[in-house]
Amino acid sequence: MNKSLNVQKNLIIFGIPLSIIGIMVLITKLPAFNANPSSLSTGITFDLLLTVPLIYFLLIRKTNIPKTTVVPLLIIGVIICSLILPAENQYYLNLFKTWVLPIVELSILSFVIFNVRKALKKYKEKKTETIDFFTTLKSTCYEILPKVAVIPVVTEIAVFYYGFIHWGKVKLRDNEFTYHKDSGTVTLLIAIIFIVAIETVTIHILLAKWDITAAWILTFLSIYSGIQIFGFIKSMFKRPISIENNKLFLRYGIMNETTIDLSDIDCVEISSKDIELNNETRKLSFLGELESHNVVIRLKKENTLIGLYGIKRKYKNLVLYVDKKNEFKKQIKNHLQPCITAITADSTTSESTKNC
Template identity: 70%
Template sequence: MNRSLNINKNLIFFGIPILFISMLALLAKSSFFEIHPNRLSIGITIDLVLTIPVIYLVLIRKTSIPKTTVVPVMIVGMLIGSIILPEENQYYLELFKTWILPIVELSLVSYVIYNVSKAVKRYKSNKNEKTDFFTTLKTTCYGMLPKMAVIPVVTEISVFYYGFVHWKKRELDENEFSYHKESGTITLLVAIIFIIAIETFVLHILLAKWSVIAAWILTWVSIYSGVQLFGFLRSMYKRPIVINNGKLFLRYGIMNETIIDMDNIDSIELSSQDIELNKETRKLSFLGDLESHNVIIRLKAENILTGLYGTKRKYRNLVLHVDKNAEFKNVLDHALQQRTEP
């Protein structure tokens, strides 16, 4: 019964905007539009990028659907307008793309950051609990954005935050462990960024002889890739491995992470011997065999390893590098022993 009610509500929330869009599409292809193209193109543009999003916002105002989903509705309207309106009648649509849409997007990002900052302050009010920006950002965005948009938005904001905003040194507690100091990963990522910079410069010069536009496209893509890698690199300093409240939080920057319940741990082995990676045995590092390991954690039941952009992989055994692996094993063994004691 509840499921049928939810289906009916979704039909109303999304069906009405779709109905209006369909009517506008028919109008744009009608003979009446050919008689009054200028006036009707203004009206159709306003309806697609303003009226329909407002109607949608009114429909969802008392529901759990995030109000920020009105922005995708607005963008869909803009894209449909680009398709159904003749190119010579898209003047006002182009004005919207140039001036209004960037303001809307900037406002949305500012709104997300504002809510994240409030969430961070709430976490910090508890002095016994350290704040993890990435986790806080995900939690906040899931309450504000469509689920499909959360991980891409969170990743982009986190790359900028860890790469260029959060440079304050993070002191580790007794239950926290680093994993980047002795693994060689930082050196490898710095080398990759350096190679990207050199190749971008050389290829830009060569490609510019053929096409200046193609050269600049390649350059900006390379710069974006370099910024992404730099943000990934910096996030490793700020997201340590944590043992807390009966759970083991394993993180590899913002690239990979998993949460293991202590009761699910079968054994912890200190080993740097080669191990075959397969569907049951995964590496915490996204670099795979390029990075060494010194700890193997075997579980009683399958768990999920979450990667970049929300990719999920099952595993039974997890291979990782911990800088102070012996100390890590001792703390983890002690925590496991406490849970088994009556």
């Protein structure tokens, strides 16, 4: 019964705005629109950019749907207006794009940052676990943004935060471990930035002789890629691996991460031998076989590795590089010891678990 009511409620919430959008699109196909395009274009613009978002907001006002979902609807309205209205009748649409849309975007960004700061403050007050900006940002955005928009927004904010805002040195605690100092990854990524920079200048000069607009578009994309790589590099310095609250938090900057319950660990091996990567065995590093490893973690059951833009991959064995590999294994063993003691009180523990 409740499920049926929820379906009906969602049909009303999403059906009414979509119906209005459909009607607006239909109007532009009628002969009456061709007879009077100027005034009808103005009406359609105001309906799609003001009426539809307002009606949607009133419909979701007393529901659990985030109020910020009005923004994607607003952007959809802008896109539809741009597609269905004649270019000469987009005066009010262009005004909206120039003056209103940037304010809306900045407001959403400010709202997200405000909530992240508030969440970080709560973490500091509790002091129950390590404060991690990226994790806090994700949990905050899931509360205030549509799920589809969370990962792209979080990734872009995190790139600029780690790349250009967070310059302070991270003081490692006893339960935290770095993975970038001796692996050579940072050097490789910096080399890639320099290669991209050199090639961008060369290609820009050659492409400008053919099409200056295309040259600048390619240059912008290259600069943006360089900024992202720089943000990735900096995030590796700021997001160490940690062991806390009976969990192992494995992070590779903002590129890859996974959380493992310590009780799910079957064995931790110190090994630099080549290992075949497949659907069961994966590397924590997004560079795969280009980066060396010195630790292999084998689990009792499958877990999930989360990559850039929320891409998820299953694994049972995880290969990674840890700067202080022996200390890392020792701490995992120490944290597992109480669990092993509790298990042996009831039954015999397997040999593989004892060796961890």
